[in-house]
Amino acid sequence: MNALTFPPLRLTDPAMFGRVGVLLGGTSSERNVSLDSGRNVIEALRSRGVDAIAVDGIPALALALVEKRFDRVFNILHGHNGGGEDGIVQGLMEAFGVPYTGSDVLGSALSMDKIRTKQVWLSHGLPTPRFIALDQASDVHAAAAELGLPVVVKPANEGSSVGISRVVEEAGLDEAVALAVRYDGQLLMEQMVVGDELTVAILGDQALPSIRIVPKGQWYDYNAKYIAEDTQYLCPGLEGEDEIEIRRLALAAFRAAxxxxxxxxxxxxxxxxxxxxxxxxNTAPGMTSHSLVPKSASQAGIGFEELVWRVLEQTLPGHAAQEHSHA
Structure with missing residues (x-):
C-alpha cells in the first residue's frame, strides 16, 4: 500500500525559482497557525538555497505584487477573512500573473464553503453526512430533530476546528449556535458520525497514506490539533482494501471540488x-510540527524539505497540478 512512486524533481537549481514570497499570517482566526507554518516553510526553502521571504497578510501581498518583489508565491495563509484559502488572494495573484501554490480561485472559494462543497460532492455521488444549512432565522431545534441527535454545529466558512460544537443532547443546541454565530456566514448542522477520524493528504495527482487521528480526549478539537502532545497519529490509518478505498475517495473529493x-x-x-x-x-493545510500532511508525506518517503520543494514546483509552467484544476 505504501509503494507510491513520485516523479523525479523537476528542478535541482534553487535559483530557477527566483525570489519566492511565502504568504503567511494574515488576519483570519487561524493567524497563529499560519505564522508557525510559514516559518517552517521558509526555513525548509532556505535550507535548500531558495531565496524565500515572508509576506504577512493580503495588504502586504498586494504592495509586493505592485512592486514586483517576487517571482512566485508559496501560499501558507490559512482560513478566510484575511486568510488565503477563500479565493481572494488567488484572484489577486491571477490578476498580476504571479504563479502560486495550491488551488485556484474556484477550488479555494468552493472548499472554504463547507455547505456548497457538500452539495457538489452529492452531485458527484460522493458520501457526506446529512446536513442542514442554517441562518439566523432557522429553528435549530427543528433541524436537530430532523437530522437526529447527535449533531455537529459549525460555521460553514471556518477551519482548524474553530467554532465547532458536538451536541449530544438538545439542551446543548443553543449554546452551540451562540458559539458558531460569532463567525460570519451561514451555519452548518450535520449528523455526527461516530467512529474514526481520518485525513488524507493530496500531493499532485496522488493521495498519500491516510492518517487515523486518536486524541487523548473524546474529540479532535483545536487543543488536540495544535497544543496537546498526547494526540496519536496512526499512518497509514487503515489497511488493505479500506486504505485503497479511502485514498480513492479523497482524491475524487479533491478533484470534484x-x-x-x-x-x-x-x-x-x-x-x-x-x-x-x-x-x-483544506486547500492550504498546516505545516507545523503537529501538522498532518508532513506526517503522511514522511510515511510515503518524502521528508519535509522535499515536500515543500515539490509543492513549490507546482508553480512552474506546464505542471500537472495546474492542469488538474477542473478534472
Missing part, C-alpha cells in the same frame, strides 16, 4: 457500518 496541487481531505469512518463520509477539504 475543483482543487489542485496539494491539500488535505478530512474523512469520518462510521464505526457501526464501516462507511466513509467526507467532511471537508
Amino acid at each position: 475543483g482543487c489542485r496541487g496539494w491539500g488535505r481531505v478530512d474523512v469520518m469512518r462510521d464505526r457501526s457500518s464501516g462507511r466513509f463520509y467526507l467532511l471537508e477539504v
Whole structure:
C-alpha cells in the first residue's frame, strides 16, 4: 500500500525559482497557525538555497505584487477573512500573473464553503453526512430533530476546528449556535458520525497514506490539533482494501471540488457500518510540527524539505497540478 512512486524533481537549481514570497499570517482566526507554518516553510526553502521571504497578510501581498518583489508565491495563509484559502488572494495573484501554490480561485472559494462543497460532492455521488444549512432565522431545534441527535454545529466558512460544537443532547443546541454565530456566514448542522477520524493528504495527482487521528480526549478539537502532545497519529490509518478505498475517495473529493496541487481531505469512518463520509477539504493545510500532511508525506518517503520543494514546483509552467484544476 505504501509503494507510491513520485516523479523525479523537476528542478535541482534553487535559483530557477527566483525570489519566492511565502504568504503567511494574515488576519483570519487561524493567524497563529499560519505564522508557525510559514516559518517552517521558509526555513525548509532556505535550507535548500531558495531565496524565500515572508509576506504577512493580503495588504502586504498586494504592495509586493505592485512592486514586483517576487517571482512566485508559496501560499501558507490559512482560513478566510484575511486568510488565503477563500479565493481572494488567488484572484489577486491571477490578476498580476504571479504563479502560486495550491488551488485556484474556484477550488479555494468552493472548499472554504463547507455547505456548497457538500452539495457538489452529492452531485458527484460522493458520501457526506446529512446536513442542514442554517441562518439566523432557522429553528435549530427543528433541524436537530430532523437530522437526529447527535449533531455537529459549525460555521460553514471556518477551519482548524474553530467554532465547532458536538451536541449530544438538545439542551446543548443553543449554546452551540451562540458559539458558531460569532463567525460570519451561514451555519452548518450535520449528523455526527461516530467512529474514526481520518485525513488524507493530496500531493499532485496522488493521495498519500491516510492518517487515523486518536486524541487523548473524546474529540479532535483545536487543543488536540495544535497544543496537546498526547494526540496519536496512526499512518497509514487503515489497511488493505479500506486504505485503497479511502485514498480513492479523497482524491475524487479533491478533484470534484475543483482543487489542485496539494491539500488535505478530512474523512469520518462510521464505526457501526464501516462507511466513509467526507467532511471537508483544506486547500492550504498546516505545516507545523503537529501538522498532518508532513506526517503522511514522511510515511510515503518524502521528508519535509522535499515536500515543500515539490509543492513549490507546482508553480512552474506546464505542471500537472495546474492542469488538474477542473478534472
